[in-house]
Amino acid sequence: MNIEATAVNQNKRSLLILILGLLSAIGPFSIDTYLSGFPSIAADLKVTVEDVSYSLSSFFIGISVGQLIYGPLLDRFGRKTPLTIGLVIYFFASIGCAVATSIEMLIALRFLQALGGCVGMVAPRAIVRDSFPIQESVKIFSTLILILGVSPIIAPTVGSYMISAWGWHSVFWLQGVIGLLLLLAVVFVLAESKKPDASVSLLxxxxxxxxxxxxxxxxxxxxxxxxxxxxxxxYAYLSGSPFVFMKIFKVTEQQYGWIFGLLAGGLILSSQLNNLLLRRYYSEQIIKTALLIQTTLGLILCTLSFFNWLNLYNSISLIFLFLCCQGFSFPNSSALSLAPFSKEAGRASALLGALQMGLASLAAALVSVLSNGTSLPMTGVMAGCALTGLTIFGVGRWIIRSKNKQALSS
Known part of the structure; x- marks a missing residue:
């Protein structure tokens, strides 16, 4: 009986993680499926590829703003109600994107799509904080990355073939169907992890x-x-890669989809190796090493771009390793940043997601603004972000250690 009960609990746990992973993937999936369609969208709407990239920036902005809205709502009304409302918005916005007839309309609807879909990114982090001990949450985040990582492998390839066969509108019809299926899963399968709390003010x-x-x-x-x-x-890589690979290196839409999936494989691989490293090393040690390596790789990419030495093969190799580092830093930094919060888990998760997407939107927009027909804007922003992250980590760790020493001596 105990064995059966354990199996049932394990099945429920696995189902919960699967649903949370799929919800977390809704944002990346909404990005990855249409990236290879940038040239087609530009031609159809009679604009440039750089103009189309602003629909990516508006998506990032929508995610940033939306998460700050959902954070208090998740703490006030529980997790399921805001999830349901957000997915309804995402569904209708996806249909709107599918029938968009101008770049302005697409940019606006992508913002609305992100505003609805971002609840699928902030709520899972809060639910993990509700449902699992702090020490285990890092491993859960790594598992979510495994599910999340399937999106960059499957989505660009599926998107590129759909665009070739049925046009760029088809990927947004697909996103609408997926949004509807996730909505049904939330309503009928997902259990509430936190009861509504009337003491949480929305003022x-x-x-x-x-x-x-x-x-x-x-x-x-x-x-x-x-x-x-x-x-x-x-995300600077996400924004700049369609131009770099398809315009500079002349790969086809299908080839870009395969390259994108290959590079995403580095993120999946490293996120699972992270669980093994956690048996021997602390999260802080893993983050520090990952940031050091990632900064070095970013500076190498930037240098090769500056001297025009970057080609298809060395760019794939270096970006693959760059994304590997993200698989180590993301789960550890996410778990450690949320660790001090319990009652405010929804707001902390929202603020974390808003920071991530806010800086992502700035990085993506910066790549577009600096566009000069070379790979340097993409690689330069990648290097700058990694170097800034390493600096903030170093200074922050010094401040935390100083405060801890003061607390012990007092």
Whole structure:
């Protein structure tokens, strides 16, 4: 009987992690499926590829703003109700993107799509914090990355073939169907992990100070901002890679999809190796090493671009390793930044996600603004983000150690 009960609990746990992983993937999937369609969208809407990239920036902005909205709602009304509302918005916005007839319409609807879909990114982090002990949450985040990592492998390939066969509109119809399926899973399968809390105020005069308190917590600031800066480098790659690979290196839409999937494999591989490293090393040690390596790789990429020595093969190799580092830094920085919070897990998760996507949108927009017909804007922003993340981590860790010494001596 105990064995059967254990099996049932394990099945429920696995199902929970699967649903959370799929919800977390909704944002990346909404990005990856249409990246190879940038040239097709530009031709159809009679704009440039750089203009189309602003629909990616608007998506990042929508995710950043939306997560700050959902954070207090998740703490006030529980996890399921905000999830349901967000997925409904995502569904209708996806259908709107599918029938968009101008770049302005697409940019606006992508913002709305992100505003709805981002609840699938902030809620899972809060649910993990609700459902699992702190020590185990790092491993859960690594497992979520495994599911999350399937999206960059499958989505670009599926998207490229769909675009070739049925046009770029088809990927947004697909996103609408997936949004509907996730909505049904949340309503009928996902259990509530936190009851509504009427004591949580939704007034700005209470919400804003709570966000300030979370942000100024030394542990949250150090790991959230450092991890978000590194994420900005990854999204600089996402924004710049369609131009670099398809325009500069002349790969086809299908080839780009395969390359994108191969590079994403580095993120999946490293996120699972992270679980093995956690048996011997602390999360802080893993993050430090990953940031050092990632900064070095970013500077090498930038140098090769500056001297025009970057080609298809060395760019694939270096970006693969760059993304591997993200698989080590993301789960550890996420778990450590949320560790000090329990009642405010929704708001802390929202602020973490807003920082990640806010810096991602800035990095993506910066790649577009600096566009000069070379790979240097992409690689330069990647290197700058990694170096800034490493600096913030180093300074933050010094501040945390200083405060801990003061606390022990007092």
């Amino acid at each position: 700005p005069k209470h919400i804003i100070p709570s966000f300030v308190n979370i942000f100024t917590n030394p542990q949250f600031f150090t790991y959230a901002v450092a991890g978000s800066m590194v994420a900005g480098g990854v």
